[in-house]
Amino acid sequence: xxxxxxxxxxxxxxxxxxxxxxxxxxxxxxxxxxxxxxxxxxxxxxxxxxxxxxxxxxxxxxxxxxxxxxxxxxxxxxxxxxxxxxxxxxxxxxxxxxxxxxxxxxxxxxxxxxxxxxxxxxxxxxxxxxxxxxxxxxxxxxxxxxxxxxxxxxxxxxxxxxxxxxxxxxxxxxxxxxxxxxxxxxxxxxxxxxxxxxxxxxxxxxxxxxxxxxxxxxxxxxxxxxxxxxxxxxxxxxxxxxxxxxxxxxxxxxxxxxxxxxxxxxxxxxxxxxxxxxxxxxxxxxxxxxxxxxxxxxxxxxxxxxxxxxxxxxxxxxxxxxxxxxxxxxxxxxxxx
Amino acid sequence: xxxxxxxxxxxxxxxxxxxxxxxxxxxxxxxxxxxxxxxxxxxxxxxxxxxxxxxxxxxxxxxxxxxxxxxxxxxxxxxxxxxxxxxxxxxxxxxxxxxxxxxxxxxxxxxxxxxxxxxxxxxxxxxxxxxxxxxxxxxxxxxxxxxxxxxxxxxxxxxxxxxxxxxxxxxxxxxxxxxxxxxxxxxxxxxxxxxxxxxxxxxxxxxxxxxxxxxxxxxxxxxxxxxxxxxxxxxxxxxxxxxxxxxxxxxxxxxxxxxxxxxxxxxxxxxxxxxxxxxxxxxxxxxxxxxxxxxxxxxxxxxxxxxxxxxxxxxxxxxxxxxxxxxxxxxxxxxxxxxxxxxxxxxxxxxxxxxxxxxxxxxxxxxxxxxxxxxxxxxxxxxxxxxxxxxxxxxxxxxxxxxxxxxxxxxxxxxxxxxxxxxxxxxxxxxxxxxxxxxxxxxxxxxxxxxxxxxxxxxxxxxxxxxxxxxxxxxxxxxxxxxxxxxxxxxxxxxxxxxxxxxxxxxxxx
Numbered sequence: 093x094x095x096x097x098x099x100x101x102x103x104x105x106x107x108x109x110x111x112x113x114x115x116x117x118x119x120x121x122x123x124x125x126x127x128x129x130x131x132x133x134x135x136x137x138x139x140x141x142x143x144x145x146x147x148x149x150x151x152x153x154x155x156x157x158x159x160x161x162x163x164x165x166x167x168x169x170x171x172x173x174x175x176x177x178x179x180x181x182x183x184x185x186x187x188x189x190x191x192x193x194x195x196x197x198x199x200x201x202x203x204x205x206x207x208x209x210x211x212x213x214x215x216x217x218x219x220x221x222x223x224x225x226x227x228x229x230x231x232x233x234x235x236x237x238x239x240x241x242x243x244x245x246x247x248x249x250x251x252x253x254x255x256x257x258x259x260x261x262x263x264x265x266x267x268x269x270x271x272x273x274x275x276x277x278x279x280x281x282x283x284x285x286x287x288x289x290x291x292x293x294x295x296x297x298x299x300x301x302x303x304x305x306x307x308x309x310x311x312x313x314x315x316x317x318x319x320x321x322x323x324x325x326x327x328x329x330x331x332x333x334x335x336x337x338x339x340x341x342x343x344x345x346x347x348x349x350x351x352x353x354x355x356x357x358x359x360x361x362x363x364x365x366x367x368x369x370x371x372x373x374x375x376x377x378x379x380x381x382x383x384x385x386x387x388x389x390x391x392x393x394x395x396x397x398x399x400x401x402x403x404x405x406x407x408x409x410x411x412x413x414x415x416x417x418x419x420x421x422x423x424x425x426x427x428x429x
Numbered sequence: 430x431x432x433x434x435x436x437x438x439x440x441x442x443x444x445x446x447x448x449x450x451x452x453x454x455x456x457x458x459x460x461x462x463x464x465x466x467x468x469x470x471x472x473x474x475x476x477x478x479x480x481x482x483x484x485x486x487x488x489x490x491x492x493x494x495x496x497x498x499x500x501x502x503x504x505x506x507x508x509x510x511x512x513x514x515x516x517x518x519x520x521x522x523x524x525x526x527x528x529x530x531x532x533x534x535x536x537x538x539x540x541x542x543x544x545x546x547x548x549x550x551x552x553x554x555x556x557x558x559x560x561x562x563x564x565x566x567x568x569x570x571x572x573x574x575x576x577x578x579x580x581x582x583x584x585x586x587x588x589x590x591x592x593x594x595x596x597x598x599x600x601x602x603x604x605x606x607x608x609x610x611x612x613x614x615x616x617x618x619x620x621x622x623x624x625x626x627x628x629x630x631x632x633x634x635x636x637x638x639x640x641x642x643x644x645x646x647x648x649x650x651x652x653x654x655x656x657x658x659x660x661x662x663x664x665x666x667x668x669x670x671x672x673x674x675x676x677x678x679x680x681x682x683x684x685x686x687x688x689x690x691x692x693x694x695x696x697x698x699x700x701x702x703x704x705x706x707x708x709x710x711x712x713x714x715x716x717x718x719x720x721x722x723x724x725x726x727x728x729x730x731x732x733x734x735x736x737x738x739x740x741x742x743x744x745x746x747x748x749x750x751x752x753x754x755x756x757x758x759x760x761x762x763x764x765x766x767x768x769x770x771x772x773x774x775x776x777x778x779x780x781x782x783x784x785x786x787x788x789x790x791x792x793x794x795x796x797x798x799x800x801x802x803x804x805x806x807x808x809x810x811x812x813x814x815x816x817x818x819x820x821x822x823x824x825x826x827x828x829x830x831x832x833x834x835x836x837x838x839x840x841x842x843x844x845x846x847x848x849x850x851x852x853x854x855x856x857x858x859x860x861x862x863x864x865x866x867x868x869x870x871x872x873x874x875x876x877x878x879x880x881x882x883x884x885x886x887x888x889x890x891x892x893x894x895x896x897x898x899x900x901x902x903x904x905x906x907x908x909x910x911x912x913x914x915x916x917x918x919x920x921x922x923x924x925x926x927x928x929x930x931x932x933x934x935x936x937x938x939x
Contacts, residue, residue, distance in 0.1 A: 125819055130469075132477035134555040134851055134858050142550075174469050175626070176610045185626045241659065249663050256664045258628060262651060263459050375655055377627025384656075385467065388817060 100414060104407040108400055112164060115399040116157055119392045125149075126173045129389045147173065160396075169400075170393030174386060179397045182382060187401070188272025189259060190367055190378030196275075196294050197301040197363060202356065205306055209313030209352075210340060216318050224310060232307035236366055240300040240373035247296060257375035259293050260286075297374040301366050305359050312355035316348040323347070349420045357413045364402045458938075460647035460918075462931055463661040463673035467627065467654040472609035473590035474545060475552045479674060479930060483652050484630055487933045488529075489590030489615035490640075492520055492539065493583050497922050500842035501751035503583055506640075507534065507591055507616065511583050518573045518582050519566070526639050528593045529620045536571040539563065541594035543573070545604055553840060556585040556847055559877070579877035580885075581844035588840055588926070591616065618642065618934035619650055629653045632933070643920055643937040650933050666690075671918050672936070674929045677791070678911060682736060685913035693912045695923025696749045699837035699848070700742055702793045704784075704800060704903040705825065705862040706832050712782055712809075713831040713862070717775035719900035725768035725803040728761070731906040734795055739908035744893040745852070747907060749925065751843040752882060754890030758897065761904065765806060772807050781810040782831035785821035793834040796905045800832070825861045833861045837904075838928040845889055849873045853896055862901060869895045 127144040128135075144150040148159060163170060169179035208228065212221040231239075247254040259274050260266040266274065267281035275294075278286035320326065321344060329339045371380030379398055386394035466480040473485045493511065496502040503511075508520040526534040540563040546554045559579050564572045575582055592605075593614055600608040613621035618640060619632035632650040634642070653670065655661045661673035662680035666687075676684070685692030706713040706722065713719055728741045743758035772778065782804075786797045794815060801811040811832075816824065824830040839848040851857040854873060855865050872892045879885045896902065910929060914921045920936040923929070 122820070125823065128819055132475060132551045134477075134553075135551050137856065139550040176470060176607075182626065189627070244660070244663065248669075249667055252667070256660060256667065256669055257655070258653075262461050262629075262653065262669060372656060373660075375628075375653075375657070375660065377625070381627055381656075390817070390819065 097411075097415075100411050104404075104411065107407055108403055111399050111403045112161070112396060113157075115396045116160060116392075117153075119390070119395050120153055120156075122390055126390050126392065130173050130176075147171070160393075164400075169397040172386065172391050172394045174389050174391045174394070179393050182394065183379065183397065183401065185272075186377060186379045186382045189274075189376060190371070190380060192273045192275065193294065193297055193301075193371070193376060193378060194363060194367060197298040198360065200298055201302045201305055201309060201359065201363070204302060205309035206313055206352070208306070208310045209317055212310065212314045213317035213321065214336075216314075221314075225307075228307035228310050231303040232305070234304070236300060236304050236369045237373055239303060240296070240370060243296045243300060244373070254295050255293050257293075257297075257373070259290065259377065261289050261293075264289065297370050297376055300370050300373070301363055304366060305362060309355060309359050313348070313352045316351040316355075317344055320344045320348045346420070350417060353413055353416060353420065357410055360409050361406050364405055458647060459649040459651060460672075460933065460936055461651045461653060461670045462933075463653050463655040463664055463670040465658070465661065465675040466656060468630070470610045471613050471621070471624070471630070472606065473552070473592065474549045474554065474604075474609065475606075477552050479928065480652075480654070482927065482930050483674075484613070484621075484632075485590050486617075486930055487619040487632060487650070488613045488617045488621050489592070490526075490617045491589055491591065492522075492586045495584065495587050495842045495926075497924055499751075500925050501584075503587065506587075507539075513578075513580065513582070515578050516561070516575050518575070520571050520573070520583075522569045522571065523639060524569065526616050527637060528614050528616050529635060530593070530614050532593055532595055534591070534593075534616050535568040536565040537568070537594045538591055539571045540565050541597045542592045543589070545592070545597055546589065549604055549606070553588050555851070556588055556841055556844075557582070577874075577878055578880075580880055581841065581846070581877050584843045585841050585847070587842055627654065638934070640934065642934060645937045645939070647933065647936060647938070665913065665915070668915075672912070672914060672921060672931060674912075674931070676913060678735060678738070678908075681911045681913050682738075685911065689916050690913050691916060693914050693921050693923060694738075694909050695925065696747065697838055697910050697923055697925045697928045698908055699745060699747055699750075699839055700902075700904040700906070701739075701836045701908050702790070702796050702834045702905055703837050704796060704832055704834050704905060705859075706901055706903070707825055707828065707830065707862045708865070708901060709863050710828045710831055712775070712777045712780040715775045715777060716900060717771045718777045718780065721768045721772035721775060721807055722800065722804060722809070723761070723768075723900045723903050724764045724771060725807050726903050726905065727763055727799050727803045728905065729763065730799050731796060734792070735906060735908040738911055739906040742904040742907045744897045745837070745848070745902070745904070746845055746889065746893055750839070750845065752845075752886045752889055754886060754893050757890060758893065761897075763803075768807055772809070777809075779808050779810075781812065783812045783814060783824075783829070784832040784834070785824040785830040786813060786815045786834045787818040787821045788815045789818075790834075790836070793836075797832075797834055799905070800903065822859075822861050826863070835859060835861070836928070838926075840926055842926040844877070845892075846873045846876050849892060849896075853901070864896075864899060864901045866895050866899065 127140050127149050130143050131140045148156060172179050172182055175182055208224050212224045215221060244256055248256045267277045267283055267286050270277050270280050274290040275287060278290050326339060326344060329343055368380035368383050371378045372384045383398045464480040464483050468481040468484055471484045473489055476482055476485045490507045492506060492508040494504040494506040496504060507523055507526060509523050510521040512519055522536060528534060543560060543563045559575045561574045561576045566572050596614055597605050611624055618635055618638045620635050622631040622633050624630045630652040634646060634648045658675060658677045662676045664670040665673040666684050684690050706719050708714055732739045741761055743755050743761055746753045746755055748755035784797050786793050797813045801813060804811045822833060825833040841847050850873060852859045853864050854870055869892055872888055876885055876888050910923050912921060917939055919939050
């Protein structure tokens, strides 16, 4: 197990280095001048040149690359030209909002997609199955930005049920920042009303992500459950007179979990990419919004750092899932060993 | 099962019910401003875009102010009197003014601020880059010497925020750049409270301010960063925001004429947009070809796109700008026959050209499309490429594109020379098409030295004529600025020398 873990960690590290190298050179290919942005639009060429020198942008590309990679090895993600602060400081501020959105979306995604899959798998090809297929396919077919704006239109503009965006009611004071997770901080502050307010703000962005991913998750879980239903052990269980609920949750589910887990891992990757759009639509102050603002001005360091962070997120979730497989299905462990 | 559904119902009820979001806006003493972007800095020496000015203009004061209805009329602010004597300007400073941290404002602050601004050389420093030296005469008197006599110094100082010399001295290692980037201590009507990255900047009212607030001012201001124009419009309409900037025109007109809102209209745009033609790259390096494009352009289509809230400029300087020669200029209008004649003279039939358009501005894209269809009537092909701003301006500057689309506004209330320098003189940042005319260079250098307003007007007309006659620019339209304001709010005025900002100290609830 330790050997497996070590091997996966080394591979993960190599993937991160490769991403850093690729994004570094890709960002330099774009014919833009971040120094001109930093100097402002009426600055003289001397001022722009001075800023280029200050930020090392005048140095040859290999030199800039070496300097960046050495910094990266020391944990220095560079400085943002736009916010004029270290990228690590920015990420520490923006990341919790994204993680909170991802975690909540992920939990709801799992709960809803799995419940729908169980419902659909009960009578494959039936009316319920058809209805679930139709609804989830429509949800996935709608572009994320349109879905988000439509939800805003109905739930904020028309019904006044949910807020337009951001993490907390504008005119109210947010709970003191402890973890950066607004839900957790609300509870730590002992404020159920703040918790509810935070939940309200999470509702639309999380719904946008979940609705958009629902079809794939539901269909893959449904397929795995149906496949397991046709196994002999299920027939035996039925023959023994076990209730359908017991058969589903005690027997089928456990055996179907591995493919569901694989599908979930892939969906998490999509979730990370959707988060940029969703955060922009809902003014959610997370790394997606930070990435969008950085892209707009070719702010190199945050762009590379964000590529590394999101890749790291994907690598970590893959690793966790790999570790979970043997727990869920002992056959995987015996193959591995 | 019923029990579970009941629980779910209660949870949903709690989540979605409760206080309606529109209700918050009515009873709170807080003013929420939806700003189109998040500042990169709140250092007045570097502030360069509207969402940075939103903060700096309200936290800091300037030596002089100006009348928004008549920008040539200067008003006292931190300076109560001023006079020019050749290259020397003397400013008498207001008594009893303190910074938000309690330290007194005096002439040393003015000197430290201007010295620092000119050393950094960014932001609005170009407006006062003709300053040669600043001398403290006594704590309440400061003398500013310019490189050459300039009548516009006081007017341009109405845009320069005054910092504390103690703050500058305390953070002198990097000229205070790191500290001022995210901290602020001014003498202005609002104090800096906090900056929540990605979300908002919070300000509170300075009740010790020397100026006068209206009745029912706002004690707390939240400058929210709302990047999406549709969200700003929807939030304003839904009551989540009290005012929003850069609301798309169709939305602004719709909201402003709906119940509970009114429209505030004014002028501050010189052109929106202007199309710059590359003077060095074929085919736009041919004057007759440029004339053909200027005369073929469908100005009516542009005015219609602004739903009638626009006019066609006759040159670079709008009629409402102090000393503008606009009324004496010849009307610019579509004349296809004249365009065809000019094209024939150029000998460039069936020419092809490329146009770089900064992304994110629908009006810019539309103007480029109008140019494309207008040019097509002459047999000229225009290829449009939408790119991020820096990339687009780099394309024309490096001769990879024939044209560039840009909005025009002037930050100085009465000095046109700074605008000319940036847009039409050699080395000007926005002079993307590399226009050069020695007579214009000389005129712009001479203009500030002329104390007689009539004489200055004549020179400004000559300068404008040179630009018009060169056919370097297509001034596609000059729209009015239209801002929807809720009826429950008052005090918003359009600043003719800024696009667009809120003077929070003039805003009040009704």
